Amino acid sequence: MLTDRQLLILKIIVDDFIRFGQPVGSRTLSKKEQITFSSATIRNEMADLEELGFIEKTHISSGRVPSQKGYRYYVDHLLPPVQLTQKDVQAIQSIFHEQIYELEKLIEKSAQILSDLTNYTTVVLGPSVKExxxxxxxxxxxxxxxxxxxxxxxxxxxxxxxxxxxxxxxxxxxxxxxxxxxxxxxxxxxxxxxxxxxxxxxxxxxxxxxxxxxxxxxxxxxxDLNAPAQMFLSGKMNMLRQPEFSDIDKLRALLNVIEQEKEFYRLLRKHKQQGIQVKIGTENDVEGMENCSLITATYSVDGEKLGTIAVLGPTRMEYSRVISLLNLVATDLSKVLSVWYQKD
Amino acid sequence: MLTDRQLLILKIIVDDFIRFGQPVGSRTLSKKEQITFSSATIRNEMADLEELGFIEKTHISSGRVPSQKGYRYYVDHLLPPVQLTQKDVQAIQSIFHEQIYELEKLIEKSAQILSDLTNYTTVVLGPSVKExxxxxxxxxxxxxxxxxxxxxxxxxxxxxxxxxxxxxxxxxxxxxxxxxxxxxxxxxxxxxxxxxxxxxxxxxxxxxxxxxxxxxxxxxxxxDLNAPAQMFLSGKMNMLRQPEFSDIDKLRALLNVIEQEKEFYRLLRKHKQQGIQVKIGTENDVEGMENCSLITATYSVDGEKLGTIAVLGPTRMEYSRVISLLNLVATDLSKVLSVWYQKD
DNA sequence: TTTAGCACTCGCTTCATTAGAGTGCTAACA
DNA sequence: TGTTAGCACTCTAATGAAGCGAGTGCTAAA
Missing domain, CATH: 3.30.390.10 (Enolase-like, N-terminal domain)
Structure with a gap:
């Protein structure tokens, strides 16, 4: 089990790396106000954390970077409390206050606002047409x-x-x-x-x-239906701006996945039960998405799942914020659809 | 006016550069079998061609590369005779022999085959819905x-x-x-x-x-119609493979244009009269397309233009081949549509 | 258990060097 | 007068050495 101090260090490493994208060294850490002990102590703890597989070095004398396991632990246990800005909340709610009567348009707008606010890529799977x-x-x-x-x-x-x-x-x-x-x-x-x-x-x-x-x-x-369900993507090109994809080969691989769409369909379909789901890096099991995380949420009416809404970003993504945004959009979407479908 | 020898040199430079993507030097040229004179002579001629603005150097002691004006002249006067392979022709015609009854599907297939055969990006503007x-x-x-x-x-x-x-x-x-x-x-x-x-x-x-x-x-x-005309893109990601876009910033700029789509709409609408039109680099007047050429063709029924079909590639694109392919697709498309629309 | 100190490692940048491709110019040649 | 051989020159790209800085692991002392 990890000690409280190790958890603190792990959390700060992940937060810092998400924020600045640079490997985090013991000196940088020792300057954080939450940290009261010296860089040497930190180095010892980091060595342990590395041995346990939560962090890793990019090269032998570099600072540390979260490993996939580290992100996983962070997402499961260390997520900082959510705080959306007034702006974010308003932006999202403004959509749902508009008079929109078309499911496709509503979903498209939801996807767009999410990709705009996060600067990542958003995918929405519409209700299964079959039903x-x-x-x-x-x-x-x-x-x-x-x-x-x-x-x-x-x-x-x-x-x-x-x-x-x-x-x-x-x-x-x-x-x-x-x-x-x-x-x-x-x-x-x-x-x-x-x-x-x-x-x-x-x-x-x-x-x-x-x-x-x-x-x-x-x-x-x-x-014989063309589409078992409609899928909407927004902000495809946002990934271009992520520094992890300044490597042209990684970019190519990822954009191919995005363009194909069928992998997303598979991934989003997988998410059956309610709530938020986070898949990190290779957990997605898609070539080209090793450096990406996919956060999915479902929207539903009367407890019955209608569709899935997801944000794709680099593994180094703002998990906390994206999860909150996604939650907000998913519940708002569910609310609006509940009103619609009630009237049948 | 250019001498025959200058034309020969210009043509070979453009052909060679299109083929290999490397600046062409006098020594390389002197080895071509069509060329009977020495590299020194070639250097003199190249200096003249450069002064006239048809070719340029990437740096002071490099080989020559076609300028926009050079491509223009090449396209207008020096295009080598067309020779499509049996394979190409068959691939295209196989589409039009299928039993397709939907305009959208037919257009989509046309776009796809073109982008597959050329490895560039294809854009098709459907018939104006308004009419x-x-x-x-x-x-x-x-x-x-x-x-x-x-x-x-x-x-x-x-x-x-x-x-x-x-x-x-x-x-x-x-x-x-x-x-x-x-x-x-x-x-x-x-x-x-x-x-x-x-x-x-x-x-x-x-x-x-x-x-x-x-x-x-x-x-x-x-x-109140959503779309004045439908537009289909195929092979968006093909541009990733073009070596001219290994520069991430150029790529970003171009993919933004492709993703936006509205610029294409504007460009394809511009093409009114029948026939093939080639717009090279800045002739398109779109930011991000400085290194691209757009070749457009119209398809029509009874001499009346229905829509436009276009291939977007780097300025260093295989003009001759693309023009032939485009011609073939456009005429085949026109033929099929003539049969359809006759029956009204 | 914590910390200070130190030797060490690596990546990155800078600078110099070299090889190679290509040019422009000149002078000789046909 | 047009063509060509030859040569000095320029620039790129690749290579390697040197120095800097960030960071580590280990040891010994507090």
């Missing part, structure tokens, strides 16, 4: 051979697919089918649509519609 | 207070807006309004909708609908 319930299906013919199929969910999400619709199919059939689909499928979660069509709708369609085959294929294609 | 004609307007109520208004155009483009719809408004009124709008506005280009509503639809609505004010405001809001 949204179908409000209506529409098929709008465009010309002799194509039509656009439009799906609307109870959350106001709209998705479209252009489909072929040979002129041999009578318009009345199309109309009939749309009616049948809406009658039978309204209120069904999107993920269950395919099943429901097979079990309950197919036989009705076969009875009433001539080109049953083509139509069924077409409608299945339309319901 | 699309309204196919239908739908209003789908979501809950007691909101609804989603959906606009579909003749090209299959779909746009949605969530709007407030107080429960005090009778559903029959909404239905009535939608009918009136569809009756009067189908086939009208989106850009004319607002006018048309004021002049032709407003008075009809007033006659038939109670909460005329709110409804009119709502519908105006819905028709």
């Amino acid at each position: 949204h319930k179908l409000k209506t299906i529409q098929i709008v013919p465009l010309n002799a051979e194509t039509a656009v199929a439009i799906i609307v969910t109870d959350t106001g999400y709209v998705e479209k697919h252009v489909v072929t619709l040979p002129s041999s199919i009578p318009p009345s059939d199309v109309e009939k089918m749309v009616n049948i689909l809406n009658e039978r499928l309204t209120g069904v979660p999107l993920e269950d649509l395919t099943d429901k069509i097979q079990t309950e709708v197919a036989h009705v369609l076969r009875e009433h519609i001539q080109s049953y085959d083509h139509m069924l294929r077409m409608i299945s294609y339309s319901l | 699309h004609k309204l196919k239908t307007i739908q209003i789908v109520p979501l809950n007691a207070e909101t609804a989603v208004a959906i606009i579909v155009t003749d090209t299959g483009y779909v746009e949605k807006h969530v709007v407030t719809l107080p429960s005090s408004i009778p559903p029959s009124d909404v239905e009535k309004m939608v009918n009136i709008l569809n009756e009067r506005l189908t086939g009208v280009p989106l850009e004319d909708l607002t006018d048309k509503i004021q002049t032709e639809v407003a008075h009809v609505l007033r006659e038939h609908i109670q909460s005329y004010d709110h409804m009119l405001r709502m519908i105006s809001y819905s028709l």
Whole structure:
């Protein structure tokens, strides 16, 4: 177990390194007002801390830098009490006081304010579209051979697919089918649509519609969703400004991950239970993110998780501040969505 | 005027520099098989070319590098004849042989193949949405207070807006309004909708609908388009691999431009007439693009420009190859769209 | 247990040196 | 008169030595 003095030293090392980005030496530490003992004592303690794996040197005679384990301990046990400035709080709340009716816009704004305030990158995973319930299906013919199929969910999400619709199919059939689909499928979660069509709708369609085959294929294609959930990124380029990424190769690796997006999707999906989660460096298990931490929070309605909101920064990131900001945004977002979804 | 020999030297310098990225010296040049005269002669000619502003030195005793004026002359007069490989041609045509019915997907694929083949960044400006004609307007109520208004155009483009719809408004009124709008506005280009509503639809609505004010405001809001045209970028991160951007500051500046997107919008809009256009370095007049060239092409149907497709690379880019690729994609795209739009 | 002191290590910067690539100029050549 | 060989010169990039400063580990004394 660590002594109180070791904890103090570890905390100050991490705080200082987060602040200034420079390895912290015993002399620097001895000058801090919280510290009443000499640099030699500090050196002894630091040697112990290093042996335990909480800090490390960049080279044999350098100051110390937190190791991944050190950050982990810091985040788990040493986080300084939060203090957001009035400014931060106001900036965030101003968004949620605006009259916004579109989920996408609200989420986008949340992501943007977070990346602006932190200077890191923000990722937000929207509610899983699969769980949204179908409000209506529409098929709008465009010309002799194509039509656009439009799906609307109870959350106001709209998705479209252009489909072929040979002129041999009578318009009345199309109309009939749309009616049948809406009658039978309204209120069904999107993920269950395919099943429901097979079990309950197919036989009705076969009875009433001539080109049953083509139509069924077409409608299945339309319901095959592009995106299982929408993802929004903001402040992608903020990482350029972080001094740890002045190395072009590290930067390349990271920007590739950011650009790909699919890794984020995986990471954010992983976060199931409520609350804040901090993943440091290699804990993320993504190549290119060794020097990054990802802090995720969920937002929810009635205790049920809707989506995830996350901030990506260097491992040397302002954990305390980011966690507070994230908490604030997540709870505000949850509140607004609770009001929306109540009205159903 | 430049002599034939000067032209030959200029051409070889540009070709060589594009290929290897290193300043070209007289000795290197004298070894090229096209060159029959000595390095001393070359030095004399180069001194003249430099005085005329076509080439420059990176430092006083270095080899020569094309200046912006040099690239300009090269592009205008010295482009080597095109030779695309079988592979390139096949890669491009494979896209256009796929069964794709969605404009967005087709454009996205075009952008992607171009950025893959060139290793540069591709930008495509879709057809101006404003000119699309309204196919239908739908209003789908979501809950007691909101609804989603959906606009579909003749090209299959779909746009949605969530709007407030107080429960005090009778559903029959909404239905009535939608009918009136569809009756009067189908086939009208989106850009004319607002006018048309004021002049032709407003008075009809007033006659038939109670909460005329709110409804009119709502519908105006819905028709206020987000995007005047859609833009697609592909291969944003390709620029990371260009050796000219191993300087982190230049990279930052460029990625900011790429991320902002609005500059591209401006640049691509500028290209009105048909054909290929090459803008080199500062000709683009965008900060951060001093070391880039932008090659744009238009695609069109029946001689009428629909959109623009562009490749962004370093000034030291493979002009000849990119121009050919761009030409091929643009003409193929035009062909496919001609078939689509013929059927209206 | 704490601290002062000291030898030692390493990274960073500066400075000088050298090799190499390339130039401009001059004088000789065809 | 145009072309070329030759040479002095310039500048970059790479290399290495020297000195500085920050920091460490260890020892011995308080």
